[in-house]
Amino acid sequence: MRPLTEEETRVMFEKIAKYIGENLQLLVDRPDGTYCFRLHNDRVYYVSEKILKLAANISGDKLVSLGTCFGKFTKTHKFRLHITALDYLAPYAKYKVWIKPGAEQSFLYGNHVLKSGLGRITESTCQYQGVVVYSMADVPLGFGVAAKSTQDCRKVDPMAIVVFHQADIGEYVRHEETLT
Amino acid sequence: MEGQSVEELLAKAERDEAERLQRITVHKELELEFDLGNLLALDRNPPTGLRRAGPTPEAELQALARDNTQLLINQLWQLPTERVEEALVARLPEPTTRLPREKPVPRPRPLTRWQQFARLKGIRPKKKTNLVWDEVSGQWRRRWGYQRARDDTKEWLIEVPGGADPLEDQFAKRIQAKKERVAKNELNRLRNLARAHKMQLPSAAGMHPTGHQSKEELGRAMQVAKVSTASVGRFQERLPKEKAPRGSGKKRKFQPLFGDFAAEKKSQLELLRVMNSKKPQLDVTRATNKQMREEDQEEAAKKRKMSQKGKMNSAPPRSGGKRKGEHHQGGKRRK
Numbered sequence: 009m010r011p012l013t014e015e016e017t018r019v020m021f022e023k024i025a026k027y028i029g030e031n032l033q034l035l036v037d038r039p040d041g042t043y044c045f046r047l048h049n050d051r052v053y054y055v056s057e058k059i060l061k062l063a064a065n066i067s068g069d070k071l072v073s074l075g076t077c078f079g080k081f082t083k084t085h086k087f088r089l090h091i092t093a094l095d096y097l098a099p100y101a102k103y104k105v106w107i108k109p110g111a112e113q114s115f116l117y118g119n120h121v122l123k124s125g126l127g128r129i130t131e132s133t134c135q136y137q138g139v140v141v142y143s144m145a146d147v148p149l150g151f152g153v154a155a156k157s158t159q160d161c162r163k164v165d166p167m168a169i170v171v172f173h174q175a176d177i178g179e180y181v182r183h184e185e186t187l188t
Numbered sequence: 189m190e191g192q193s194v195e196e197l198l199a200k201a202e203r204d205e206a207e208r209l210q211r212i213t214v215h216k217e218l219e220l221e222f223d224l225g226n227l228l229a230l231d232r233n234p235p236t237g238l239r240r241a242g243p244t245p246e247a248e249l250q251a252l253a254r255d256n257t258q259l260l261i262n263q264l265w266q267l268p269t270e271r272v273e274e275a276l277v278a279r280l281p282e283p284t285t286r287l288p289r290e291k292p293v294p295r296p297r298p299l300t301r302w303q304q305f306a307r308l309k310g311i312r313p314k315k316k317t318n319l320v321w322d323e324v325s326g327q328w329r330r331r332w333g334y335q336r337a338r339d340d341t342k343e344w345l346i347e348v349p350g351g352a353d354p355l356e357d358q359f360a361k362r363i364q365a366k367k368e369r370v371a372k373n374e375l376n377r378l379r380n381l382a383r384a385h386k387m388q389l390p391s392a393a394g395m396h397p398t399g400h401q402s403k404e405e406l407g408r409a410m411q412v413a414k415v416s417t418a419s420v421g422r423f424q425e426r427l428p429k430e431k432a433p434r435g436s437g438k439k440r441k442f443q444p445l446f447g448d449f450a451a452e453k454k455s456q457l458e459l460l461r462v463m464n465s466k467k468p469q470l471d472v473t474r475a476t477n478k479q480m481r482e483e484d485q486e487e488a489a490k491k492r493k494m495s496q497k498g499k500m501n502s503a504p505p506r507s508g509g510k511r512k513g514e515h516h517q518g519g520k521r522r523k
Contacts, residue, residue: 011443
């Protein structure tokens with residue numbers, strides 16, 4: 009377990025900023041405690057100082073997880089955001105997409121969101137912008153990447169993909185073994 | 189009339205000649221000193237003309253410069269000339285002015301080990317002749333260097349000494365000894381150089397075989413020996429069961445686990461600030477999207493008005509306002 013290097017921090021921040029933009033500094037600088045990012049077995053954990061001090065007493069090979077796992081660094085040092093980060097992305101999300109009840113099931117199984125399942129989308133979403141996906145009852149379901157800008161969403165046919173799936177809460181069941 | 193014009197011409201020619209001479213000849217109280225090798229002319233006359241000139245001595249300065257240059261060129265014309273590729277060239281003499289140093293004076297070097305020892309013992313270098321009479325070849329040969337007088341590696345017959353192994357190669361032994369002497373000399377030279385430049389040679393602390401070395405020391409010595417080839421160890425064979433070395437690259441240093449949390453937070457916020465400042469303020473795509481959206485709204489409003497006018501008495505007008513995410517099938521594709 010170790011802190012992140014400058015390079016790793018930069019890569020991770022760039023990824024997270026795609027979803028929450030400048031609100032990222034609210035994650036770094038919190039009024040209710042000191043929270044920090046630590047790297048353990050290539051995974052990045054967001055953990056409070058208290059819990060970190062407790063976790064330091066556990067040997068590295070026996071430690072499975074601490075705090076919240078935000079994602080992991082791949083072998084080629086790219087950062088991949090996991091669904092476990094949703095609790096921290098959802099409140100600060102800048103661009104949101106609401107999907108209809110009929111399409112929720114499909115999204116939770118890992119499929120992309122089609123135009124026919126799209127309920128609402130934030131105005132002025134650019135193409136390939138990171139978005140957080142909500143159900144019509146404002147429950148965060150996961151996150152993805154907008155395949156079309158809001159303008160194009162209005163004009164495209166109903167079977168076109170509008171949001172690429174990246175992570176959804178169904179993964180808690182599907183990928184139970186690999187999530188930490 | 190012709191006579192007058194001829195006279196006039198002659199007079200004019202005389203006047204021109206006088207003017208030219210006047211321009212060429214310059215009168216100075218003190219003669220100038222010339223260093224033609226550097227194209228230098230030194231004027232030691234007191235600058236009374238300049239002092240009298242007042243606040244703007246431009247004209248006087250120009251006149252002075254012209255005069256001095258004229259004198260210098262007069263001197264140049266007196267030099268011996270030659271022709272180089274259809275150009276008349278004057279051959280300049282050697283420069284007489286001594287120019288100052290470009291770079292600072294070199295520092296005194298520290299004495300080498302031999303020089304220190306010689307100074308201590310009071311040994312002076314004996315003057316030796318360069319050539320020595322060589323009996324074997326019957327001619328004068330150098331004392332050292334190429335084809336020297338007594339080169340023991342060049343002997344064609346060597347007697348095997350009494351106590352030596354009869355199967356040992358004496359010629360190879362002599363060549364080996366010479367190589368070792370040369371290597372030792374080179375090492376000492378580099379050490380002297382390192383001392384002069386106050387640098388450190390890579391230490392060979394544990395590399396000399398003593399017979400009482402631990403496994404780690406021997407392993408290290410072996411690794412260093414493997415890498416000390418011209419190809420930095422790339423083509424060295426390994427023993428059959430020997431494993432490849434684990435890559436003794438640089439060890440990365442990480443921050444401690446509970447470092448200064450405040451400092452960590454500060455550096456992260458700084459990184460975020462830099463990241464945000466790099467993003468452009470005006471996003472071109474967003475601006476164009478906004479423009480397109482406004483145009484679409486105008487189109488839709490116009491269309492609705494037309495349809496309302498057309499069917500005034502039929503179905504009630506549709507609720508106005510754009511709904512987000514709705515189909516807009518009438519919208520034209522705009523480039």
